[in-house]
Amino acid sequence: MTALNRREIVAKLLADRGNDLLVVPSLGQACYDCMAAGDSPQTFYMWGAMGGAVPVALGLAIAQPDKRVICIAGDGELLMGLGALAATAAEAPANFAIACLDNERYGETGQQHTATGRGANLTAIAAGAGFGTAMMVTTEDEVAAGVKACRETPGPVFVTFKVDDAPEEAAIPPKDGAYLKSRFREAVVGKI
Ligand SMILES: Cc1ncc(C[n+]2csc(CCOP(=O)(O)OP(=O)(O)O)c2C)c(N)n1
Ligand SMILES: [Mg+2]
Known part of the structure; x- marks a missing residue:
């Protein structure tokens, strides 16, 4: 394993995010990483639905093209829902990126070990699905380019960040699903 730190990667992905960056972290540690980088109503935390983060984010990208x-x-999340990568490439939203931790x-x-430690290469799978940009980031020198691709390169973009497996301290986001949905909706489309 290389020594990239997931919290540092996520802090960079979300730096100076303003109001026009919408973020969907998958269940578990990705949610804690986003919370640790600073809570925002423009973050839609997935508290469950393993395998569902890409479909949710893809629909959002299609609905909010600006x-x-x-x-x-x-x-693990992506391995559970690999078909979503093919659907994303087929829809090809220019405003969408997937950052895999x-x-x-x-x-x-x-x-528990996932298949990515035993030969599966999610970047290669994304490229095979048809992503125009599919990158693998394994060293500090490559991080800035990977972050820039996620933030700016016309999508769909897929970037794997190989991070170390040390668990970070949990930073627990709000847990009430109705509240999270309402505040996200209001942040994106205003009050109804
Ligand atoms: C359908 C389903 N199966 C299993 C789980 C249990 N589960 C929750 S998080 C998780 C691991 C997620 O792994 P990964 O997406 O790689 O996140 P990491 O914690 O490694 O960052 C599992 C197996 C679940 N919530 N739902
Ligand atoms: Mg994992």
Whole structure:
């Protein structure tokens, strides 16, 4: 494993995010990473629905073409919903990026090994699905380019960040699903 730190990657992905960046972190540690970088009503935390973060974020990107949408997803999360990568490439939203935090583990549930530590390459899978930009970031030198691609490159963009498998301290976002939905909706389309 290389020594990239997931919290530092997420802090960079979300730096100076303003009001036009919409973020969908997958369940578990990706949510805590986003919370640790600073809570925002423009973050829609997935408290469950493993495998559902990309479909949710893809629909959001299609519905909000003037806003950048980033799905920050664990490797386990993506492996559970690989078909969503093909659907994303087929829809090809220019405002959409997936940032995979690949620790080669199901970290949230006890560090079980995932297939990415045993040969599966999510960047190659994304490229095969048809993503125009599909990058693998393994060193500090490559981080800035990976972050820039997620924030700015016309999508769909897929970037794997190989991060170390050390669990970080939990930073717990709000848990009330109705509240999270309402505040996100209001932040994106205003009060109804
Ligand atoms: C359908 C389903 N299966 C299993 C789980 C249990 N579960 C919750 S988080 C998680 C691991 C997620 O791994 P990954 O997306 O790689 O995130 P990490 O914690 O490693 O960053 C698992 C197995 C679940 N919530 N839903
Ligand atoms: Mg993982």
